[in-house]
Amino acid sequence: MIRRRASWLLLLAGLASAATAQPSPQRQADTQRDYQATLARMGLAALRPGADGQHPDAPNAANYDEARVGPAAPLPPLLRGWDGKEIKSAGQWTRIRRPEILALFDREVFGRVPATAPSIDWGLDWSETRIKAGVQVVTSHYTGRSASAPTLGIRLDVTLPQKTRGRVPLILELGFPEGSHFPGLRPPPSTGPDWTEQVVSRGWGYAVLVPGTIQPDDGAGLAEGVIGAAARGQPRRADEWGALRAWAWGASRAMDLLTRDRRIDGRRIAIEGLSRYGKAALVTMAYDPRFSIGFTGSSGAGGAKLLRRHFGEQIENLAASGEYHWFAPNFLKYAGPLTSAELQVDAHMLIALAAPRPLFIGAGTVEHGDGWVDPRGSFEAARAASPVYRLFGMPGLVGDSWPAVGETRASGRIAFRQHEDGHSNAPNWPAFLEFAANRWSANR
Numbered sequence: 229m230i231r232r233r234a235s236w237l238l239l240l241a242g243l244a245s246a247a248t249a250q251p252s253p254q255r256q257a258d259t260q261r262d263y264q265a266t267l268a269r270m271g272l273a274a275l276r277p278g279a280d281g282q283h284p285d286a287p288n289a290a291n292y293d294e295a296r297v298g299p300a301a302p303l304p305p306l307l308r309g310w311d312g313k314e315i316k317s318a319g320q321w322t323r324i325r326r327p328e329i330l331a332l333f334d335r336e337v338f339g340r341v342p343a344t345a346p347s348i349d350w351g352l353d354w355s356e357t358r359i360k361a362g363v364q365v366v367t368s369h370y371t372g373r374s375a376s377a378p379t380l381g382i383r384l385d386v387t388l389p390q391k392t393r394g395r396v397p398l399i400l401e402l403g404f405p406e407g408s409h410f411p412g413l414r415p416p417p418s419t420g421p422d423w424t425e426q427v428v429s430r431g432w433g434y435a436v437l438v439p440g441t442i443q444p445d446d447g448a449g450l451a452e453g454v455i456g457a458a459a460r461g462q463p464r465r466a467d468e469w470g471a472l473r474a475w476a477w478g479a480s481r482a483m484d485l486l487t488r489d490r491r492i493d494g495r496r497i498a499i500e501g502l503s504r505y506g507k508a509a510l511v512t513m514a515y516d517p518r519f520s521i522g523f524t525g526s527s528g529a530g531g532a533k534l535l536r537r538h539f540g541e542q543i544e545n546l547a548a549s550g551e552y553h554w555f556a557p558n559f560l561k562y563a564g565p566l567t568s569a570e571l572q573v574d575a576h577m578l579i580a581l582a583a584p585r586p587l588f589i590g591a592g593t594v595e596h597g598d599g600w601v602d603p604r605g606s607f608e609a610a611r612a613a614s615p616v617y618r619l620f621g622m623p624g625l626v627g628d629s630w631p632a633v634g635e636t637r638a639s640g641r642i643a644f645r646q647h648e649d650g651h652s653n654a655p656n657w658p659a660f661l662e663f664a665a666n667r668w669s670a671n672r
């Protein structure tokens with residue numbers, strides 16, 4: 229099963245890089261150069277190696293055994309401010325603790341958006357009318373451009389029912405353009421309506437934002453995309469944005485456009501993503517309160533999973549040359565002189581930044597190859613985030629017991645569902661859409 233997980237991840241890694249094509253030897257060399265230069269600027273010698281997800285017999289093999297998780301370092305306090313005072317109300321959370329935590333994520337994890345970030349103008353390139361799930365829909369193909377970054381071309385495709393009664397809710401996916409799949413591989417066999425068909429059948433709209441067109445997905449790409457444009461030839465500062473923050477920033481720019489569209493209900497726009505894009509969806513929820521619901525799938529380390537838990541991917545993997553570009557340079561020190569135990573934030577705080585808005589956390593099972601993302605680590609993080617929802621007088625994740633596979637734990641504002649398959653959001657879409665429908669109708 230571990231082998232199956234490895235092949236899934238290879239497929240996913242391939243899919244993710246499909247947006248930017250397979251890195252050439254030159255690109256790989258540029259990534260290594262930037263990685264070494266980043267370490268040098270940070271005064272960091274070699275970092276600790278990550279868990280080995282490919283070789284179960286390796287001495288540092290990733291742990292997939294609940295019995296071997298061991299005691300985790302205590303989680304940093306959610307409801308105590310820097311001054312040591314307890315946070316006792318939703319008002320104090322919003323005024324005091326939330327900004328403190330956001331500042332920590334900015335500085336130590338995802339990086340802050342520099343003032344030089346380009347401004348984006350969306351242009352409509354072309355539209356097409358199609359029938360989807362028996363409904364006539366119109367898809368508008370947009371490109372986001374910037375006068376200060378002429379090579380930038382952010383791709384966003386928005387599909388809405390042609391005939392609408394009032395403004396429609398919309399699901400924004402961070403993902404691959406509709407219909408695309410990894411070159412050379414056949415698309416997975418269809419087992420019923422896909423997520424776009426499910427969305428359209430509800431009379432809603434959907435949009436796909438292609439993260440690789442906001443920020444390329446490798447270290448070499450830090451000289452390109454919006455991060456490169458903002459940097460103006462300078463190396464990233466220790467607290468400046470990595471790709472996850474850049475992708476989330478791109479989702480906010482898409483939101484700017486979507487809320488200007490009179491066919492769309494700006495109060496009912498969701499953000500969704502899988503894996504690295506699931507991390508970015510969660511970061512989007514944390515930073516942009518205009519998104520009213522989130523669906524983070526198999527987001528794992530750097531997403532909804534507690535970094536302090538010794539299961540699956542570890543902080544040292546995130547800080548290695550294949551993933552460091554997702555984060556601020558400051559984050560790398562937690563795989564060197566410091567450890568995850570010294571990080572003043574963890575995933576429960578990231579989830580809590582979404583409060584009181586509803587959030588659906590999904591994953592597959594360890595047995596079906598999703599152990600790398602540590603599904604249980606996301607569940608524990610969601611439980612630990614729930615006191616913030618309660619401050620707002622709302623239940624967060626309801627129930628302390630570990631849910632059965634296929635059970636949708638959704639009576640609170642945080643939903644959790646571990647589906648019966650691997651590294652995919654597909655089996656969780658019906659449950660997420662039901663959750664969104666219930667939450668959105670309850671709020672109206």
Ligand code: GCU
Pocket residue numbers: 237240241244502503504505526527528529541545600
């Ligand atoms: C790798 C990485 C994960 C990431 C995943 C993906 O496995 O270690 O953190 O979520 O790729 O995005 O496919």
